[in-house]
Amino acid sequence: MGRLVFEGLRDFSLKQIFECGQCFRWNPEPDGSYTGVVGKSIANIKSLQVSEKEGPGSRGECDGSLAIEITTSEDAPDSVFWRNYLDLDRNYSAAKEKLTASDTVIARAVSHGGGIRILQQDAWETLISFIISQNSNIPRIMRCIESLCRAFGEKLGNYKGKDYYSFPKPEVLANLSQDDISCIRLGYRAPYILGSAKKAVSDGGEKLESIEKLPCDEALEYLMTFPGVGPKVASCVLLFGGRHFESFPVDVWVRRVMNRLYGFDEDDIKGMRRFAGEHFGELGGIAQQYLFYYVRETEK
DNA sequence: GGCCAGGGGATTA
């Protein structure tokens, strides 16, 4: 049991961070806080002393403080962990200025999701989560991951009336059969999950975590050696679980928004990637999240 | 490179 407070935050919106599609295990509480599982800990994150910004260029993001309540003690993540996980030490104001300076188009997207931050999640959990995400929708992705954790994770405890479970380790999933996981209803993704778990085990535990130390293109190639992982899933893992901020995942929503805002043909995925690399550079991942959040807000 | 099956579930026709 512990409580951490982070003060003096800018460009920060819990709703945008947890509902922009980068994570699937943070659930909103009636009081506006979010509860989720990190490692073996249940955590509740709440905004304090919120002052909403006004005027053009900001919608919903806040300056203020953040309180994190951690309800399990075993290996409880400390403040260093949380600063990294929530990407608190990155200057998003500077990133927004850089993105919008030479591009009036993305300014529209930034003005809708200016409180987004890229979470620094666990690579293994991110890998499996985005294999599950393929050709699906966010509510179902969240249900599948929840079922997987409930069935094969460790029970961590109860918080505000709900039970929470850890994300199952590679060794656990690697030893399951198709029959074992048929109850999760993952469809054709099930053999991908088992195959990727087996590969993660045989490659060794540290190998997946090492993608953040590899050059972006090498890490992408390595991730694509996992069954069920193509360029889209791999680039999501690079961004959300591998600290590669230049990664620009192109999914159906990004194809849509690149068509609406920049006039790309929706099938010109290569063109979009090239454009992102040249135009957004090392901020590609942050730009992608602003664009994704914007198109989902405006075309629901 | 193009095409299409893989499962399942929600939404729309």
Add this chain to the structure above:
DNA sequence: TAATCCCATGGC
């Protein structure tokens, strides 16, 4: 009830 869509990939 049927068709379509959904944060794609793999195999042909």
